[in-house]
Amino acid sequence: MRNRPIYLDNHATTPVDPRVLAAMRPWWEENFANPHSVEHAMGRAAEEAVEQARQHIAALIGADAREVILTSGATEANNLAIKGAARFAAGQGSTRRRVITLVTEHKCVLESVRDLAAEGFEPVILPVGPDGLLDLDVLRAALAVPTLLVSVMAVNNEIGVIQDIAAIGALVRDTGALFHVDAAQASGRIAINAGLADLMSLSGHKLYGPKGIGALYVRRRPRVRLAPLFSGGGQERGLRSGTLATPLVVGFGEAARIARAEGPLDAGRIAGQRDRFRAALEAAVPGLRLNGHATARVAGNLNLTFPGDVTAEAIMAAAPGVCVSTGSACSSAEITPSHVLRAIGVSDGDARKTLRIGLGRFTSPADATTAATLLAAAWDAARSDPSRPSAHAVAE
Numbered sequence: 583m584r585n586r587p588i589y590l591d592n593h594a595t596t597p598v599d600p601r602v603l604a605a606m607r608p609w610w611e612e613n614f615a616n617p618h619s620v621e622h623a624m625g626r627a628a629e630e631a632v633e634q635a636r637q638h639i640a641a642l643i644g645a646d647a648r649e650v651i652l653t654s655g656a657t658e659a660n661n662l663a664i665k666g667a668a669r670f671a672a673g674q675g676s677t678r679r680r681v682i683t684l685v686t687e688h689k690c691v692l693e694s695v696r697d698l699a700a701e702g703f704e705p706v707i708l709p710v711g712p713d714g715l716l717d718l719d720v721l722r723a724a725l726a727v728p729t730l731l732v733s734v735m736a737v738n739n740e741i742g743v744i745q746d747i748a749a750i751g752a753l754v755r756d757t758g759a760l761f762h763v764d765a766a767q768a769s770g771r772i773a774i775n776a777g778l779a780d781l782m783s784l785s786g787h788k789l790y791g792p793k794g795i796g797a798l799y800v801r802r803r804p805r806v807r808l809a810p811l812f813s814g815g816g817q818e819r820g821l822r823s824g825t826l827a828t829p830l831v832v833g834f835g836e837a838a839r840i841a842r843a844e845g846p847l848d849a850g851r852i853a854g855q856r857d858r859f860r861a862a863l864e865a866a867v868p869g870l871r872l873n874g875h876a877t878a879r880v881a882g883n884l885n886l887t888f889p890g891d892v893t894a895e896a897i898m899a900a901a902p903g904v905c906v907s908t909g910s911a912c913s914s915a916e917i918t919p920s921h922v923l924r925a926i927g928v929s930d931g932d933a934r935k936t937l938r939i940g941l942g943r944f945t946s947p948a949d950a951t952t953a954a955t956l957l958a959a960a961w962d963a964a965r966s967d968p969s970r971p972s973a974h975a976v977a978e
Contacts, residue, residue, distance in 0.1 A: 585903045586697050586905055587902065587950045588818055588902050588903060588904050588905065588945075588952060588953045588956075589905045589942075589944075589945075590614070590859075590904060590905060590906050590939050590940055590941055590945065590949075590953055591884065591905045591907050591938075591940050592882055592904055592940035592942035593739050593740070593742070593767060593788075593907075593938060593940060594907055594940070595787045595788070595793065595939040595940075596622075596788060596789065596790045596791075596832070596942055596943070597944060598790060598791065598792055598925050599790040599791075599836075599837060599840060599943070600793055601836060601840060602790060602792070602833045602836045602837045602840070604744045604834040605831070605832055605833060605835075606792065606829040606830070606832055606833040606836075607829075609628070609631065609828045609829040610830050613627055613628055613828075614827060614828075615627070615628045615828075617629040617630065617631070617632045617825075617826050617828050617831075618815075618817060618825060618826070628828045628959060630650075631828060631831075631832050632826055632828055632831045632832070633647070634835060635832050635834060635835020635836070635838075636650050636831070637835075638835040638836070638838045638839040638842070639784065639797050639834060639835055639838045640799075641838070641839075641842055642697075642770070642784075642839075642841055642842045643765070643769060643774055643775060643776040643782060643784070643799060644770060644775045644776055644777055644840040645776040645777075645782075645799050646802065647832055648802060648819075649776070649799050649800055649801060650799060651797060651798045651799075651800055651818045651821050651822050652795065652797050652800075652818055652822065652826055652831060652834075653795075653798055653822055654795065654796060655785055655786070655787075655793070655794060655795065656688075656690075656764065656766035656783045656784060656785035656788075656796045657796075657797035658796060658811075658822075659689040659783035659784065659785075659796050659797060659798035660688070660690050660691050660694060660733075660762075660783050661690065661694050661811060662795055662796055662798055662808060662810075662811055662821065662822065663733070663762045663781040663783060663808070664681065664691065664694040664695060664698070664731065664733055664762060664811065665694055665697070665698065665801075665809075665811060666729050666732065666808030666809050667730070667760050667762070667781065667807075667808055667813065668698050668701070668703055668730060668810050668819070669701070669807070669808075670809040671730055672697045672701070672702070672703075672809045673809060674807075676730065677728070678728045678729060678730035678759070679702060679703045679704045679707055679730060680703070680706055680724075680727050680728065680729040680730060681695050681698055681703050681704065681706065681730055681731050681732075681733070682706045682708060682721070682724050682731070682732045682733070682759075683695045683705075683706075683707060683708070683732070683733040683734065684708050684709075684710055684716060684734055684735070684795070684836060685707050685708065685709055685710060685757045685921070685925040686710050686714060686735070686738055686740075686741075686921070686922045686925045686926070687733065687734075687735050687764065688735060688739055688764060688766075689921075691733050691735070691764055692707070692971060694920075695707070695733065697956050705728070706724055708720055708721060708724055709925065710925055711926070712926050713743065713840070713874060713875040713876075713878075713926070714738060714741050714743035714873075714874040714875055714922075714925075714926050715743060715745060715746070715875055715878065716734065716745055716746075716750065718746075718749060718750070719889055720752060721750065721753055721754075722753060723761065725753065725754065727756045727837075728757075728758075729757060729759040730759060730760065731759055731760040731761075731762060732750070732754045732759055732760070732761050732762070732808065733745065733762040733763075733764065733860075734750055734761075734763060734764070735764040735765075735766075736762070736763050736764065736765045736766070736767070736768035736772070737767040737768040737771060737772065738767065738874070738922065739766070739880070740885060740920055740922040740923070741873050741874030741885040741922055741923075741926070741938075742767075742786070742874060742879040742880045742882075742883025742884075742885065743874045743875045743879050743884070744768070744875075744878045744879060747763055747774070747778050747779070748778055751763075751778040751779055753969060758868075760780045760781065760806060761778075761780050761781070762779065762780065762781040762782070762783070763778070763779040763781070763782045763783070763866050764782075764783045765782050765783060766783055766784060766785035766788050766796070767788055767880070768788070768880075769784050769785075769788070769789055769838075769841070769871060770788070770789030770837070770838070770845055770848075770884070771789070771840035771845070771848075771849065771880045772836055772845075772849070772880060773845070773846075773880070774940070776799045776801070776815055778925055779799070780801045780802075780806045781798060781800060781801070781806060782798070782799035783796065783797070783799075783868045784796055784797040784798070784799070785835060786830065786833065786834035787932075788958055789837050789838065789841045790837050790840070790841070790942075790943060791833050791834045791836070791837030791838070792829070792830050792833040792834065792837075794827065795827065795830035795831060795833070795834045796829050796834075798821075798822075800819075800821070807935040808821055808906075810822065810823065817875060817957075824947075826896075830897070846923075846951060848881075848943050849861075849880075849881045850881075851879035851911045851943075852881040852882045852941050852942060852943070852945065853882075853946045854947075855882075855941050855946070855947060855949070855950040856881060856882055856883075856884060856941050856950070858943065858950040858951060858954075859939070859950035859951070859953060859954045860882070860884055860954075862950070862951055862955065863886070863954040863958055864953035866954070866955070866958035866959075866962075867888060867889065867957075867958050867961055868889070869888075869889030869890075870886050870887070870888060870889065871886065871887040871889075871921060871932075872884065872885065872886060873885040873886070873887060873926065873928060873936065874926065881941075882940055882941040882942055883939070883940060883941075884936075884938075884939040884941075885923075885936060885937075885938050885939070886936065886937055886939065887928065887932050887933075887935050888935045888936070888937070888961055889935075889967050890935075890966060891935075891965070892935060892942060892961055892964045892965045893934050893935060893937055893964075894908045894923050894934060894936055894937050895908065895934075896918065896960075896964040896967070897937065897960045897961050897964055898937070898959060899958035899960075899964075900959075900961075900963045900964050900967075901956045901957050901959070901960035903956050904953045904956050904957055904960075906937050906938065906939055906940075906957070907922070907937070907938050908934075908936065908938065909939075913933060919933030919934060920933055920936070921933055923936060937957075941952045
């Protein structure tokens with residue numbers, strides 16, 4: 583008998599790989615020194631561990647270790663990339679004020695871009711197609727106005743679609759704008775090269791590492807310049823002051839090392855479990871609809887709208903043995919439907935009938951089959967419950 587639910591919410595966060603936990607443990611217990619205290623042996627050992635981890639993180643995205651700035655997570659990295667680039671350029675007298683992103687981006691990117699309006703910049707939020715992908719002609723038209731920066735998420739955190747980063751980057755580069763890629767959901771799941779961008783954000787807890795640690799790739803040649811978000815001791819090349827948490831950095835590095843070595847194998851296995859899960863669920867729930875591009879998506883993602891008039895919340899309540907979500911964990915407390923689903927044309931009523939499924943490295947074949955059975959039974963039970971609120975009524 584299972585002692586915990588089946589976890590299928592790997593876009594919100596991933597479990598820490600046991601090998602990552604083992605790599606971190608000595609830096610909690612045996613050497614707790616400040617990695618910036620290089621005057622003594624323990625501090626130098628901690629610094630060496632941090633730099634080795636930095637090399638692993640850089641190798642995952644094909645970067646130089648000197649281009650990796652460690653942060654508290656992808657949210658901080660995204661803010662530093664977008665606001666830092668804009669403020670530095672303004673301080674240098676640049677006349678470029680346009681900052682472009684997509685309507686389906688993570689909230690921290692959308693809000694960072696919108697925040698810049700108060701500083702005299704021009705936020706431009708581009709639409710996507712019904713499949714969640716950016717039309718390059720739409721971007722090309724937006725770039726006709728001199729642009730400072732374009733920010734695009736490589737893999738969407740809700741519908742799992744993969745943007746054509748190489749093609750987008752080529753367009754942006756031709757106009758002289760900077761290109762920032764939020765790769766939090768991409769790194770470790772698909773092959774991604776930092777050379778396609780000027781700035782790239784990463785997150786430790788999306789690739790089986792610890793929470794509270796992330797990174798920003800900042801291209802050195804030709805050099806990208808940023809203004810720091812806050813003042814301090816000048817650590818991380820003066821861009822991100824503060825004492826680094828050695829255990830978290832080491833864990834992130836080990837997670838990156840494993841992802842680089844095992845990523846293709848992971849993706850193949852996860853795709854197999856996804857297909858198993860989807861086939862079993864569709865057999866029991868005819869009329870399921872997949873949101874987002876059918877093939878240009880990461881292996882573990884399924885964003886599914888259920889038929890009938892049953893809310894996703896009702897399905898989840900009837901299936902406590904499965905951990906899934908209705909959309910981005912960062913906005914799950916909101917009453918309004920997912921901004922990503924709205925952006926691809928999903929009605930509010932259908933959005934309320936939609937579940938985000940995120941399979942991962944530790945999802946077994948039995949997990950996939952059992953979860954599909956439990957969710958199908960929950961859907962059937964919920965639609966037969968006369969006391970439950972309907973998706974149509976909630977939407978109104």
